[in-house]
Structures are given as C-alpha cells and as structure tokens.
Amino acid sequence: GAGVSQTPSNKVTEKGKYVELRCDPISGHTALYWYRQSLGQGPEFLIYFQGTGAADDSGLPNDRFFAVRPEGSVSTLKIQRTERGDSAVYLCASSLDRDNNEQFFGPGTRLTVL
Amino acid sequence: ILNVEQSPQSLHVQEGDSTNFTCSFPSSNFYALHWYRWETAKSPEALFVMTLNGDEKKKGRISATLNTKEGYSYLYIKGSQPEDSATYLCAFLSGAGSYQLTFGKGTKLSVIP
Numbered sequence: 001g002a003g004v005s006q007t008p009s010n011k012v013t014e015k016g017k018y019v020e021l022r023c024d025p026i027s028g029h030t031a032l033y034w035y036r037q038s039l040g041q042g043p044e045f046l047i048y049f050q051g052t053g054a055a056d057d058s059g060l061p062n063d064r065f066f067a068v069r070p071e072g073s074v075s076t077l078k079i080q081r082t083e084r085g086d087s088a089v090y091l092c093a094s095s096l097d098r099d100n101n102e103q104f105f106g107p108g109t110r111l112t113v114l
Numbered sequence: 115i116l117n118v119e120q121s122p123q124s125l126h127v128q129e130g131d132s133t134n135f136t137c138s139f140p141s142s143n144f145y146a147l148h149w150y151r152w153e154t155a156k157s158p159e160a161l162f163v164m165t166l167n168g169d170e171k172k173k174g175r176i177s178a179t180l181n182t183k184e185g186y187s188y189l190y191i192k193g194s195q196p197e198d199s200a201t202y203l204c205a206f207l208s209g210a211g212s213y214q215l216t217f218g219k220g221t222k223l224s225v226i227p
Contacts (some may be wrong), residue, residue: 003157004157033213035217041219042120042205043203043205044196045216056214094168099211101149102160102163103160103215104157105150105158105159106157107157
C-alpha cells in the first residue's frame, strides 16, 4: 500500500515568508509525528497528533511554528516569518496508534530559507 | 535531555568488506531502540526494532545486537554492496508509552565499487 507522502519535496523561500508543508500519513494510522533534521544533526521531535488533536507540541521551537490535522489524516506544518535557521529537512511519520511504536516515515521536505 | 551517540560519523568501505557501527544510548529507563536506513531523497526505512537485552536481529546481510545494561547497539553489514550506501540512524525510546524518538546523528556509509 501507499506509504507516507510529503509535499513539496523541496521548498525554497525568502526570509520572512510563510510556508506550509503537507503530510499524508498511511491510511488508518491515527498517530502522526513531525520531526526536523537540521544540517549535521539527527532528526528532532516537533509535534505529535493523536487523531485530530495535537497531543504533544513540546518540540515546536517557537510560536512561529504551528501544525494542524483537522480531519485526523492529512497534516500541515505551518511556519510564519521564516528565518534562515529554519532551513532543514522536515520529516513526517505515522504509526497505527501511539502504542504501536513502529513509525513509518515520509521522504521529507527540504526547506531552504534564503 | 537524552543523549544518543553514533560512531563513526561516516565511513567508506570497499565493496565486499564487512563493517559495523555503534549506537550508544542511556541505559536507564530503556524501552526500545530503532534502526533506520536513510537513502538520499527517499524515506527513512525501518530496519529493526529492538526491545530486549541481548536481542540479535537479522535481515539479509544486516544484523543488529542490543545491550541495554551498558547502553549500546551494534549494526553489522556483511559483504557490503554499493546499494548499502546510506545514512544509518538509531533512535531511542524511553519508557513504556513513549513515542518521541530521540535520534543519533547517524553514520553515513559509502560503499565503493
């Protein structure tokens, strides 16, 4: 079946602009996660959704970052007033539920802020 | 803050060589350790989920071991092939019910034909 998909695969934007990154999880997976991999680092947790609600957003770096999952499937990560330090690969993952720990990852969106 | 370390950061091996690399993680409050293979422009692919001390898992030419008491896991690749070239990530889960994977920085493997 289809895996996790993310769009766009690459996004180049200018400092100060607004961007949206989309994640389509595996059908039927109730848990969805966003991670961010900055250059030279491992992926770092941003936010976790169980169904439609953000159960844990403790990894979001500041209030410029926001994510939604209105219908419990597709999720959008939104970044306002982008900064050069936001440049990274943004990974989305889904799992059947929170207690099933195997997380399936999408290919990521590479965001470059000029 | 959980600290997950991987070594080496990168390595180059000749086709046919066997290789291994290390992931170290906190030995307290262990729940699971995940290994992923991440090829450029593709999704990170789950290799193993390891939960029990002394676990040894194998998938084709790749195997992994786990020592939760001392906080390390080894990944072995036997007879490396060019298609094994990728970044290998380990990720630690602490405590039952945890869902935040804490990743190491990865080991970038290049297999030279």
